[in-house]
Amino acid sequence: MTMFNNGLLVMSASNVLHQKSPLSIIQHCNKFVRKILYVHLINNTSDLCDHGTLPSIPLVQGLRSYITDFYTSASHVSKLIDVRFLLSNISSRSHVVAPKPHCLRHGYEVILTDVGSENHSKLQSYIASAFPNKIPSGSALYGVDGFIGLDITTDRSGEKVESYDYVALGGTFDRLHVGHKILLSEGCILCDKALTVGITDGDMVNKKILPELMQQTAERIQDVEDFLFDVKPNIEHRVTPITDIYGPTITDPSLQCLVVSEETIRSWDLINDRRRSLGMTDLRLDVIYLVPDLDRAAEEEEKVSSSSARIRSLGTLRKSPKLSYARRPFVIGLTGGTASGKSSIGRRLEKLGAGIVDCDALGHQSYQPGNPTFQLIVDAFGDQVVDSSGQIDRKILGSMVFGNREMMGRLNSIVWPAIRQLATEEVALFAEKGVDVVVLDAAVLLEAGWDAMVDEVWVAVIPKEEAVKRLMERNRLTEEQAQKRLDSQITNKERVSRADVVLCTFWEPEVTQKQVEKAWTLLHDRLGSRKSKS
Numbered sequence: 001m002t003m004f005n006n007g008l009l010v011m012s013a014s015n016v017l018h019q020k021s022p023l024s025i026i027q028h029c030n031k032f033v034r035k036i037l038y039v040h041l042i043n044n045t046s047d048l049c050d051h052g053t054l055p056s057i058p059l060v061q062g063l064r065s066y067i068t069d070f071y072t073s074a075s076h077v078s079k080l081i082d083v084r085f086l087l088s089n090i091s092s093r094s095h096v097v098a099p100k101p102h103c104l105r106h107g108y109e110v111i112l113t114d115v116g117s118e119n120h121s122k123l124q125s126y127i128a129s130a131f132p133n134k135i136p137s138g139s140a141l142y143g144v145d146g147f148i149g150l151d152i153t154t155d156r157s158g159e160k161v162e163s164y165d166y167v168a169l170g171g172t173f174d175r176l177h178v179g180h181k182i183l184l185s186e187g188c189i190l191c192d193k194a195l196t197v198g199i200t201d202g203d204m205v206n207k208k209i210l211p212e213l214m215q216q217t218a219e220r221i222q223d224v225e226d227f228l229f230d231v232k233p234n235i236e237h238r239v240t241p242i243t244d245i246y247g248p249t250i251t252d253p254s255l256q257c258l259v260v261s262e263e264t265i266r267s268w269d270l271i272n273d274r275r276r277s278l279g280m281t282d283l284r285l286d287v288i289y290l291v292p293d294l295d296r297a298a299e300e301e302e303k304v305s306s307s308s309a310r311i312r313s314l315g316t317l318r319k320s321p322k323l324s325y326a327r328r329p330f331v332i333g334l335t336g337g338t339a340s341g342k343s344s345i346g347r348r349l350e351k352l353g354a355g356i357v358d359c360d361a362l363g364h365q366s367y368q369p370g371n372p373t374f375q376l377i378v379d380a381f382g383d384q385v386v387d388s389s390g391q392i393d394r395k396i397l398g399s400m401v402f403g404n405r406e407m408m409g410r411l412n413s414i415v416w417p418a419i420r421q422l423a424t425e426e427v428a429l430f431a432e433k434g435v436d437v438v439v440l441d442a443a444v445l446l447e448a449g450w451d452a453m454v455d456e457v458w459v460a461v462i463p464k465e466e467a468v469k470r471l472m473e474r475n476r477l478t479e480e481q482a483q484k485r486l487d488s489q490i491t492n493k494e495r496v497s498r499a500d501v502v503l504c505t506f507w508e509p510e511v512t513q514k515q516v517e518k519a520w521t522l523l524h525d526r527l528g529s530r531k532s533k534s
Contacts, residue, residue: 002140004110007033008131010123011114013041017062022070026077029112032142036106038230039070039085040131045115048122054089054102054130061159063090064189068182072291075178075304083181087188087232092163105230107133111141164284167191168249169259170198170242172205174214174306176223179261179291184224186288187259188232195235196255197224198242209307210314210504212461212496217241249283250274258283262290263303299507314504315519317456317526327455329355329431329438330527335445336460337489339470341505341512345460346441348516355430357423359442359450366418367392373418380410402488416448424453437523446498447490458519459499461492462506 009029016022029037041063042048047055057063067085074083088102108131115123120141169187173180187195201217208214215223221239228237240248249255249271258268265287272282290303300308332354336342343358350356366373369390377385377392381400387393401407423440430438440454451457462470464486471482496502501519505512 002032002110003034004032004108004140005034006036006038006106006108007110007112008038008040008104008108008127009112010040010042010127013043013057013063015114016041016066017060021073022066023073023077026070026074026081026083030078030081032110032112033081035080036082036084036108037074038104038108038131039083041086041090042115045119045122048115048119048126057090059090059092059161059163059189061161064161064186067185067189068288071178071182071185075291076294083178084227084230085185086230087185088234090189091192092161093192101130101132102233104131104133105226107135109135109140113141161189163190163192164256165191165193166196166252166254167194167257167259168196168198168247168252168255168283170200170245170247171261172200172208172214172306173197173220173224174208175309176220176227177304177306177309179304180224180306181227182288182291183259183261184227185231186286188228188235190257190259190286191232191235193235194238195228195232196238196240196248196252197228198240198247198249199224200243201241202243204243210310210461212492213310213313213502214306246271246274250278250280253280255283256281257286259286259288261288297511299511311504314502315515316501316522318500318502329427329435330456330523331427331454332437332439332523333445333451333454333457334439334441334460335443335457335495337462337467337492337495338443338485339467339474340460340462342443342460343441344505345458345503345512345516346439348513349437349439349520352517352520353435353437354520355427355433355435355438357426357430357438357440359419359423359440359444362419362422362426363415365422366415367394371418373414376414377411380414381407412444412448416444420448420450420453423450436527446495451498456500456523457498458501458503459492459495460503460505461496462504464492466506 007029009025011025041057042055043057067087070085071083074081086102111124111127113120113123124141167187167190169183171180171183184197187197199217199221205211205214205217214220221241224239225237228239238248242248245267249258258271260268265285268283268285275282293300293302293304293308296302296308297311300311332349334342334346334349346356346358365371367377368374374392377397381397385393385397385400387396397411401411419442423442427438427440440450442448442450445451445454445457467486468479468482471477471485472479475482477485503512503515503519
């Protein structure tokens with residue numbers, strides 16, 4: 001059976017309102033479409049005549065619930081198909097008109113429909129007029145009559161749904177998922193003129209799980225605008241960053257309705273309290289329900305969420321590697337902030353078969369008497385840094401350089417090249433032993449520029465609060481001391497921006513182990529794939 005990237009499903013609204021579940025439709029479409037599935041409703045075949053506008057579909061409660069069910073069912077059938085239910089011609093107000101044509105942003109190559117084959121010619125003419133995207137050669141039209149009525153039950157509710165001129169909603173919208181689509185679609189369904197969408201930013205983002213892995217605000221805004229343009233281009237889209245729960249809801253008196261999820265209902269009370277204090281009318285409330293995540297792990301949320309998506313991305317490749325997989329040994333640069341669990345990840349990788357180069361231990365080695373680095377340090381910082389046993393007193397040396405950028409830079413310029421040379425020699429030794437993968441465990445991998453000598457950068461991250469807690473327990477530091485030490489380092493966000501793979505030791509040890517095993521397996525898949533091509 002031929003598979004297509006994007007498809008357009010055209011269905012009769014009357015069939016939809018008689019359906020118990022859209023599951024069978026989605027399962028059928030999944031056989032043809034691998035990326036984007038657009039869904040468009042008509043009333044019946046009389047709509048296939050060219051009227052200059054899309055046919056008007058009355059917005060009733062049954063149709064509204066069906067759209068939610070369609071998105072939910074699609075997420076259960078396939079995590080890969082991006083469903084976009086087109087809403088321009090669905091309204092509770094007869095005067096709201098959806099003009100043709102509507103060029104879908106990503107196009108389509110196949111048409112799926114419950115319209116009988118005797119009307120396929122009319123349907124193709126209608127679609128060419130309504131959605132005039134350039135259709136590539138090899139496109140096709142498939143009838144789906146026969147499966148459309150598998151789950152016939154009583155009619156869905158025909159109760160009309162009230163709509164508003166101006167509607168607002170908000171969310172993080174990281175890695176746009178089914179819950180986001182339902183929220184945005186509900187806003188579009190209820191909105192006839194302008195939809196305001198607040199995209200969380202600033203400190204609101206920092207409170208999320210793994211905020212370093214979130215898409216940039218501009219990227220999230222773009223994804224939301226892209227979705228809204230496809231599903232309802234005939235209203236104004238006001239997509240804007242927000243740094244608190246209020247955003248435009250307390251500056252725009254024209255807003256009439258707020259769409260929230262069941263877990264954020266409290267925000268409606270707070271927003272209306274503020275609006276009243278400013279002399280504005282209350283917003284009406286519309287609540288959508290959360291979509292349960294049927295595949296969640298213990299550390300993930302019960303609902304479909306961006307947080308769970310970020311957790312699942314741990315251990316996966318974020319971007320193309322810098323160097324060829326053909327080189328042997330393959331070198332991983334493993335780094336992370338203080339108390340991030342970086343070294344524990346290194347030990348887990350060692351048990352899986354990797355060779356470990358401990359750059360911290362090499363740093364200690366470079367300080368030893370008789371090593372050229374020893375004398376360079378004494379020359380730079382004086383005899384006071386040598387203790388009575390003839391060793392470098394690292395506490396005294398540390399007190400001299402900590403908080404002094406110039407002195408720290410002088411020390412690093414001496415020690416970092418020495419460590420790099422020793423690390424290079426150790427990698428070469430592993431190569432002689434036939435080790436395929438070597439891990440360069442280095443806290444300053446990025447700061448020292450050693451990422452240039454590795455094939456992939458793997459970064460360990462944990463929330464700053466957890467790092468402070470670990471430092472206080474492990475090093476017996478005060479909270480202020482722990483904070484100061486972490487603040488002197490580059491941020492997790494900076495590390496992640498340069499990472500090929502990200503891991504997190506925040507949860508139970510077995511969760512970390514699963515991440516490491518996943519990352520190790522995926523790495524060997526990459527190694528095997530590249531070798532098979534060479």
